[in-house]
Amino acid sequence: MTALSTVPALFKLHRLKFAGLLLIANLALLAHLWLGDSLPVSQWSWTDIAGEGGSALLVLVWIGLLLRGRPAGQVTTLLFLGLACLFFSLWIDTLDEVVELPFGTRWDKWLESGPMPVGFILMTLGIYHWHREQLAITAQMEKRERLFREYRLFDSLTPLCGAEYLRLQLQQALAQARDDRQPLSLAMLDIDDFSALNRAYGHAEGDRVLQAVSQLLVLNLRRQDLLCRLAGDRFVVLMPNTGEQQARVLATELREAVCHLAHRSSEHGERLPLSASVAVVMAQHDDPQTLLERLNLALARARQPVQARRA
Helix, strand or coil: CCHHHHHHHHHHHCHHHHHHHHHHHHHHHHHHHHHCEECCHHHCCHHHHHHHHHHHHHHHHHHHHHHHHCCCCHHHHHHHHHHHHHHHHHHHHHHCCCEECCCCCCHHHHHHHCHHHHHHHHHHHHHHHHHHHHHHHHHHHHHHCCCCCCHHHECCCCCCECHHHHHHHHHHHHHHHHHHCCCEEEEEEEECCHHHHHHHHCHHHHHHHHHHHHHHHHHCCCCCCEEEEEECCEEEEEEECCCHHHHHHHHHHHHHHHHCCCCECCCCCCECCCCEEEEEEECCCCCHHHHHHHHHHHHHHHHHHHHHHHC
């Protein structure tokens, strides 16, 4: 799927948000026209209309750009609600310039002034969480470019490193752990029934799921952890200075994050149910290949209940 084809698909996921905002704006217009009287054009303040109406239009453009460029999630919702409040306040302010309500009417002042501070608060929260997203993604990008810059070491689909990079880093991490006498753990995460998802929704949708899951996992890792895509729908997290018990807690959190991911299909916008199996091993006297083999065996045991339910 190309970047250009992704843009309308993202906006399609948010069309109900945009339609709901336009509906509320039109209801406000109808309420003003029903309860008030239209001012003659000679009494219009064109400066105020241009300033307030133009600002409302610009905020609406910002909302469109936001919804075209971001997937569904907490950050997108906060930014949308904040901008929607700003737009609504400016829209009500513009209506007051062309429609005169009966003397003593107060509800329009509440609608004009109330949403504005709420919008700024929501936008501040959204920008804060967006900033944290960018810091986490930047840290992961710096980590993957620190030692290796050859394209062959990076996964072609996700912004992660591949299996070869993992083995190289694992070899160094094992030596470092032995020298420092510190624990080293590995966690493996595998998406349940991923082949069924590919058959039901197509491989392009499966690729979108892998991209979304990889970004989600990056945002839930600590700074010292390294996330790589081992193969297919299987991810491995290298956890330096981490014992097995702590690694199991972190792996469980990653699994829960995948289960709660609100990923929606690009075609119809329905939410795709996702779940994952995880396994954890702590390095002992292993070489990289032996450690990965132990991790694969642990994952196979962890997947047995899932496979039994499927049967």
